[in-house]
Amino acid sequence: MTASLHHIVIDTHDLPALARFWAAVLKWRILSEREREVVIGPDIGSPVGICFMPAPETKTVKNRLHLDLTTAPGEGEAEIERILALGARRAELGQTGDESWTVLADPKTSNYQF
Missing domain, CATH: 3.30.720 (Signal recognition particle alu RNA binding heterodimer, srp9/1)
Structure with missing residues (x-):
């Protein structure tokens, strides 16, 4: 089996707000919304989406x-x-x-x- 990219994961303190912002920017949809995970993508069958997950710690270094x-x-x-x-x-x-x-x-x- 070959690995394939499924999600790009972004840690954040405000999952719903950041997910909605990026969905609006990219003209994508919210595909899944749970307490500890919000996934956006062009549509439910898309091979890749962006997943927002909670980050309890404060960011201290430059984004990688x-x-x-x-x-x-x-x-x-x-x-x-x-x-x-x-x-x-x-x-x-x-x-x-x-x-x-x-x-x-x-x-x-x-x-x-x-």
């Missing part, structure tokens, strides 16, 4: 993972504005202004990039 998102040509600025309206915020990580991406942080401070 971030999500890089992309848009159709010419839609970048509008999509950034849509995601900011969902609760994301711009993040300053030492950019020079010449980057081809925009760094945003989700409402729970995990970073992702355009």
Whole structure:
């Protein structure tokens, strides 16, 4: 049997809020919601989803993972504005202004990039 990716797991203090944020960003759905696990994905039959699980400890180091998102040509600025309206915020990580991406942080401070 070959292993295959099933979920990307994100630890968080507020599972429902972060799951709903990412579902809205990606235009996905909540597929499963339990006290200690919320799973989102494009649909129930999708091979990969994102699973949000509780993290009792406080984050003390830089994220080792971030999500890089992309848009159709010419839609970048509008999509950034849509995601900011969902609760994301711009993040300053030492950019020079010449980057081809925009760094945003989700409402729970995990970073992702355009």
